[in-house]
Amino acid sequence: MASLILVLGDQLSHNLSSLAAADKAVDRILMCEVADETTYVRHHKKKIAFIFSAMRHFAETLRAVGWHVDYVKLGDAGNTGSFTGEVRRAVQRIKPAELIVTEPGEWRLRQILAEWEETMALPVTILADTRYLCSHAEFASWAGGRKQYRMEYFYRDMRRKTGLLMAGSEPIGGKWNFDSENRKPPPSGLTLPQPLRFAPDVISRDVLALVADKFEDHFGYLEPFWYATTAEQAEQAFEHFVVSALPRFGDFQDAMLEDEKFLYHAVISTYLNAGLLDPLKLCQRVDFAYQAGHVPINAAEGFIRQIIGWREFVRGIYWQKMPDYAGLNFFENTRDLPDFYWTGDTEMACMRAAISQTREEAYAHHIQRLMVTGNFALLAGIDPHQVHDWYLSVYADAYEWVELPNTLGMSQFADGGVLGSKPYAASGNYINKMSNHCKTCRYDVKQKTGEKACPFNPLYWDFLVRNAEKLRGNPRMAQMYRTWDRMAPDRQAEYRHSAAEILNTL
Numbered sequence: 001m002a003s004l005i006l007v008l009g010d011q012l013s014h015n016l017s018s019l020a021a022a023d024k025a026v027d028r029i030l031m032c033e034v035a036d037e038t039t040y041v042r043h044h045k046k047k048i049a050f051i052f053s054a055m056r057h058f059a060e061t062l063r064a065v066g067w068h069v070d071y072v073k074l075g076d077a078g079n080t081g082s083f084t085g086e087v088r089r090a091v092q093r094i095k096p097a098e099l100i101v102t103e104p105g106e107w108r109l110r111q112i113l114a115e116w117e118e119t120m121a122l123p124v125t126i127l128a129d130t131r132y133l134c135s136h137a138e139f140a141s142w143a144g145g146r147k148q149y150r151m152e153y154f155y156r157d158m159r160r161k162t163g164l165l166m167a168g169s170e171p172i173g174g175k176w177n178f179d180s181e182n183r184k185p186p187p188s189g190l191t192l193p194q195p196l197r198f199a200p201d202v203i204s205r206d207v208l209a210l211v212a213d214k215f216e217d218h219f220g221y222l223e224p225f226w227y228a229t230t231a232e233q234a235e236q237a238f239e240h241f242v243v244s245a246l247p248r249f250g251d252f253q254d255a256m257l258e259d260e261k262f263l264y265h266a267v268i269s270t271y272l273n274a275g276l277l278d279p280l281k282l283c284q285r286v287d288f289a290y291q292a293g294h295v296p297i298n299a300a301e302g303f304i305r306q307i308i309g310w311r312e313f314v315r316g317i318y319w320q321k322m323p324d325y326a327g328l329n330f331f332e333n334t335r336d337l338p339d340f341y342w343t344g345d346t347e348m349a350c351m352r353a354a355i356s357q358t359r360e361e362a363y364a365h366h367i368q369r370l371m372v373t374g375n376f377a378l379l380a381g382i383d384p385h386q387v388h389d390w391y392l393s394v395y396a397d398a399y400e401w402v403e404l405p406n407t408l409g410m411s412q413f414a415d416g417g418v419l420g421s422k423p424y425a426a427s428g429n430y431i432n433k434m435s436n437h438c439k440t441c442r443y444d445v446k447q448k449t450g451e452k453a454c455p456f457n458p459l460y461w462d463f464l465v466r467n468a469e470k471l472r473g474n475p476r477m478a479q480m481y482r483t484w485d486r487m488a489p490d491r492q493a494e495y496r497h498s499a500a501e502i503l504n505t506l
């Protein structure tokens, strides 16, 4: 008897464990576009279009190598709109002996699968997702009894495990981490590469029409749609990055420029998280580029650290800490997310740039997410769960396993320091140093208080004072509190007054 293999929208990889456990000759694959997945948060239009198109292309490539695929489109008659409904229908249709699925990336779906183990009238086998470098058991053993997790030590173990940029047991270049070389401000007159763009084919055009029709009221612009939607295209896009942008990726990793959305970033997270790219292969390619003398060590190490370090680390934390992690709110923040996060209608030039490009491309690079939109929400005391919902819906690469620890942990410090040792809070000075946004802003980054002052400036001090009880004891914050304590009471009052005026307008 056949087994039924459920392949999810972010499992578009031929080396998937569920496929390895199946037999092409007899087993049936089920892939389904379901309304529930499009609305558990109201995803950006481009994200839905990307996933549906990539799913449809993947189904074609499976069929081309001999798999029997049952593919349910969103508009198909009888589509129940949920995975549970579609699996039930497939079970009735196919009468399989067993259901096999690679574990999903999100806790929410893992719970639904656990229910199926009780309620489906057939055995349900859930396999580990072997596309990641670090298994849950390996992370749990690394995490041990630690209260705080630090990426750096985890990353070193991943370097040793993979042999990437290693000379025997030593890191190539004599140190593990070249991050201190990767904070250069953007010089003027840079000639910037662009990500490789693809014209939508017939499959994508069908999907674009569907999304335009069914998801008109979702955030963001649907077109122009230029994403890769197959593994082959995603690999081309990555190769283009390696040649055109990787050499300077490290140098300008933290830089931001008005009207430049991608700088030297890879713009591959959407492909990688959906399964179109393999993380280890990407890193091996970058290691090779370094060994061949095509890219400097700070670029190669910086890139590899993001993938085998940060990406695996946040996934480990997610599965180690869920479900409680999603409910954390260390600062007990309750303010609603301001409307301008959805409209981009703000006079803060840095925020406008980050939000506008998010609407256009479903993409913003790391420093925009962390030090602009994330930083503002942190300083303004926005409810971290609303911030989490925003990030999960607006970015094409967003799945909860990677988005939640980045948002709740790294950006909002809502986990109280599990993931990072101090909040990523900064005044306008940081944004001014790393970008050219302030030059065209209605606010003056040099003014600390008053009507023209950059809002990040008074909000920064207000954030520290509001949360002094929770942060004063943190050795990495001590210097800032000493500066505040030395300030004249009148000056302190001015800061707090300016901050209150800004918060009142939100």
Ligand code: FAD
Pocket: 264, 265, 266, 267, 268, 269, 270, 272, 273, 303, 306, 307, 310, 311, 312, 314, 364, 365, 366, 367, 369, 370, 374, 391, 392, 395, 397, 398, 399, 402, 403, 404, 406, 407, 410, 411
């Ligand atoms: P590059 O800068 O070129 O980096 C290369 C790759 O490294 C990325 O494609 C990504 O796979 C990986 N990477 C880099 N930083 C991280 C990180 N902190 N965590 C995990 N992987 C990383 N990344 C997501 O993939 N999905 C998300 O939903 C997501 N949400 C985020 C929310 C916030 C608040 C913050 C601060 C960061 C978030 N990130 C998320 C991490 C990071 O911003 C994106 O991975 C990156 O911007 C993707 O663009 P890129 O491919 O051009 O990356």
Ligand code: DLZ
Pocket: 007, 008, 009, 010, 011, 032, 033, 034, 035, 037, 038, 043, 047, 048, 051, 104, 105, 106, 109, 399, 400
């Ligand atoms: C994000 C997403 C969307 C929008 N739609 C679908 C879908 O219709 N069918 C599907 O199989 N997967 C979809 N996905 C991806 C899932 O939400 C993802 O597999 C889970 O969140 C687990 O990471």
Ligand code: SF4
Pocket: 347, 348, 349, 350, 351, 427, 428, 429, 431, 432, 437, 438, 439, 441, 442, 443, 444, 445, 454, 455, 456
């Ligand atoms: Fe952003 Fe402040 Fe600079 Fe304006 S002045 S761009 S608000 S940091």
